[in-house]
Amino acid sequence: MTETPSDGHGTAADDYISSSLGRATAGVENRIETEGDPQSAGGLEYEVVTTPVLVVGAGAAGARVAIELAESGVEPLVIGKRDHGDAHTTWAAGGVNAALGSLDSEDDWTIHAADTFNEGHHLNDPDAVELTAREMPDRIRELVEWGMSFDRTDDGEINQRYFGAQSYRRTCFVGDRTGEAMLETLIGRARDLEIPYRENVMITRLLSDGERVDGAVGFDMETGEGLVFRTNHVVLAAGGFSALYHRHSSRDDENNGDGQALALEAGARLLDLEFVQFHPTGMVGERYGEEWDGRLVTEAVRGEGGRLYNAEGERFMERYSPDQMELDARDVVARAIAQEVSEGRGTDDGGVYLDISHRDAEYVRERLPSMVDRFESLGVDITEEPMVVAPTAHYTMGGVDIDFRTGETGVEGLYAVGETVAGVHGANRLGGNSLAETVAIGKLVGDHVAKAVTGDDGDPTVTDGQRALAEREFRALSELAASDGAVTPTELLADLGDLLWDHAGILRDEAGLREGLAKVDALRDRTADLRVEGGLTSKDFEYAVDLSASLTVAEAMLRAALERTESRGAHYRTDYPETDSDWRVTLVHAAGTNGLSISRRGVAEPSPAVREALEEGYELDYHHLE
Template sequence: MTQELPPHESHDSHEQTPDYETVSVPVLVIGAGAAGARTAIELAERGVETLVVGKRDHGDAHTTWAAGGVNGALGSLDPEDDWTIHAADTLKEGHFLNDPVAVETVTEAMPDRLRELDEWGMAFDRTEDGEIAQRYFGAQSFRRTAFVGDRTGEAMLDTLVAKAQSLSIPYRENVLVTELLSDGQRVYGAVAVDLEDGHFVLFETDYVVLAAGGASALYGRHSSRDDENTADGPALAYEAGAELMDLEFVQFHPTGMMGDRYGEEWDGRLVTEAVRGEGGRLYNAAVSASEASGGSGERGSPGGERFMERYSPDQMELDARDVVARAIAQEVREGRGTENGGVYLDISHRDADYVRERLPKMYERFQSLGVDITEEPMEVAPTAHYTMGGVDIDWETGATRVDRLFAVGETVAGVHGANRLGGNSLAETVAMGKVVGETVADRDPGSSELPASMRAYAERSMASLRELAASDGDVAPAELVEELRRVMDEHAGILRDAESLRVGLDRLAGLRERTADLRLDGDRTSESFELAVDLSFLLTVAECVLRGALLREESRGAHSRTDFPEMDPEWRRNLLFHRTETGMAHRSRGVAEPSETVREALDAGYELDYHHLE
């Protein structure tokens, strides 16, 4: 890797070409979570020089917020489980909109990836005989979710970072990539801003791997920190010429923190599915029959009705996330929610020591907020959590339709279909990270020398960013981001209809017009500058979500149209969007069929019986 350090930049407003640092490297990995780290590890082990860049401190990626576990059919507790049943569960949860190659690639690989993480030092919880322990997760036929208490993502990322450091993989933190250098046919590098001091960085590279996360921060109530999952990956790929697919499918996790007692900082933050996997129960705020007759209700009950008995009597709280989220939304809509618009999640019927052992992070978090979850319920409501859609890739390689541009992790679409099986997000990162690393390592390295046209394009991009930082209009970027989130909450939430979606698109167009009047302070290290860049990413992906939701005239998985409440077999198609000179265009394509072995697992009809937990 070679680089040229930048000279002191002149701030003369008449300067045409900003000074910048140039970094030349064979492979640039954008994103330092589990997907980016596992890709870089594979490349390094195959002798390929790689640079990983992240927009936060090293080790501070959104992977750490994935708490409950990671799937793989090890059969530690249920020996009859295997990868084909895992694939079948994934397809059923995705309502058969998944790419079957994606599903089979991930599920078949995961037992080996879990053993690999174990060898690298990930401290999985263990069974009495020393095997990797596994727990139930929603809509899974067997116990196949491996875990480290309720801090699995954090433990996974720590393990991957330690492995990367042992291989001396170079990493740059606090670098915000603003644009990929692409002619629509091939990618040549990227433009970025170093958030430490604001100087520009020009990356010239043979290959780019996007591992920059999803777009759940499009919504006001979401499980990410506000500066994470801001649609960087999908938007960068779209502008470079790749296609985006199925972005109308946004997963609303059923249990995000809700209520005045937690404070604004915690609103929407995830209450891990592991709480329900360990036996947590959901109650509404209605008066129960027992209370009405003077009884005391069952032990641990907060007094309301255990409403999942009406929606899913067999799978109860461990039904698919879209089913549970819609059930909660319906309870609230019909007046059986809490004063804050939520419901109660209760695990106080379990032994207190067991709860503290299996859910230490949840216990400590709520304890710090004055709630002892071993004695009282948590107030929860659905929260935007994951984008099933993203960049369309070839699932045998990870390649996009733009030459030398690859993508992995939540940035991509395909494996999850219309709704993600809990525990599959972390699985996808390490399974496909290895595949992408293998593919890129086997490719011809070519030349990373930047064509003159691309260098000129990069310099124009930097000039535009400098002008953006100096914008002196009347609207703060934070104001438009907040308004965009209101638009998405109100028009592209759990329940949708055509009229509301059209209003959402109109409001989105109005927000785009207002971006011409932004007000920043001229400092490229400022929060307002980063928000302005994020806003451009978010607007692009928000349009895909709204347009896809309007086009898809059916209800399937996480996409629920009140004006088209049934699933339509004719809509077993993926929606793809691409950029044209006149704006956003779309097409659709049919979904392939799974392999014969996975079809056999589907025909066998495996299914979780919640009452195994009782």
């Protein structure tokens, strides 16, 4: 990475945040140890922790990697920013895809892959898609062995429901709390294997020279103590960046792009950052309150027959997608809702109505218990009346560029998995595939890393240069925590969310994207006047650190959206509304001597078996639900 030049006038906060694009660059048991007494740098005490493999992120992807490592005889250390078991995976409600054929025996993995390619507008990495589709039946059976209680048919088979743009009923589920049930199962398995876990830890830098990784630096969010992790293998499983937007389905303190920024700074490449999925149905309206704005109303509501109506009582998807209706691709449904609202047919709250009340009330309570409970707590009985919904930023298809058979990033010792990476989903994610990717690819990455670990990895070396880099990071963090300007990190992140929603939302154009980039530059300038209250253990400080990653990823996303002069999947340019066959390429981001660069890379073709499934032209027949 290159060093951002300084004019000598920036504050400590300005230096830390503005330089985010270029701050200087088996059978082994885990040993967590402090090297003598706690050491210090810039007034910040720090502990040195040693582990053969560090897994950064404790959701389903990180947990599945760690399980595979432990079962292979390698004891990793898993760290997370929240309490153990509290990860974004729990918010994935509707289900997980696997071609089991419980209800539709014609389904198989090649059709699952074909649906994924079609939904991704053929920008997907073929290895990523086909590995996920092939692996998933076994991964579902594995989860059952570990205690996950999927809903069952009357015949005792794992039940499956429709999700948008799927040719068959392929989505396995536990009511409408599938992600929560999956994470509970994975955490239970990890505890059975006694995998070490350290909670409330935030990683701020990887120790990398751009060629290899020798560890990571961060801090304990409860004590403020610095942490140096000595390791030759780091797996990033830190999520995506949808929470950068004003309206989003995540919590504000997660999915802010830290995994992507850490990888870029360490020397890895990013790709597909322009593709942000806006889920059609997020909560909206004063009735629900600000706390619930943007929170997801699971696709399972539509998968169980929920219908969308505009304020005039028209079932408007009949005009946009008469064959697939409410279960067309997410980008299609989201744009349809945005169009209805923009043309004056939305509700007073800027949304539309989602109605499941035509289904039997007991059926709704059985299949959608969490939705029933949530809305009842807000005074809405969804078995009797509709919900008000509008699109919300939900998932990011872009991320770290990896080899999906290994998780390798091109930087020795650095791997990535889950929503942190790009490739499975192409230009738009097929609903139900996010949970699938975490366990399908997570197992493969864990297996590869386990084989890469050697006996020497039990006592990795941190060079004097890397130790100096870590201590410089601690000094910078201490100075950041002491910032005493006039503007808070919360204000700046809120402004970033607004500008992305306005300039890089569902509908985009050149003028808006250029204005968005100018506003990102202006936000960077404002960090020179940052104020952080409460020190190293405060939410203010966490958000100040987040700003560094968030501004980096926001700029890269805007630049990619400006570069791609076509509309494809979740990226819709009103000034280039057509899909252009010449743009069937991915945009690759790298950090070089002149800052962030963008290049184009072609996309490989799927295997003959999947090409055959694509040629058959399978598609969902929505009217089974009528």
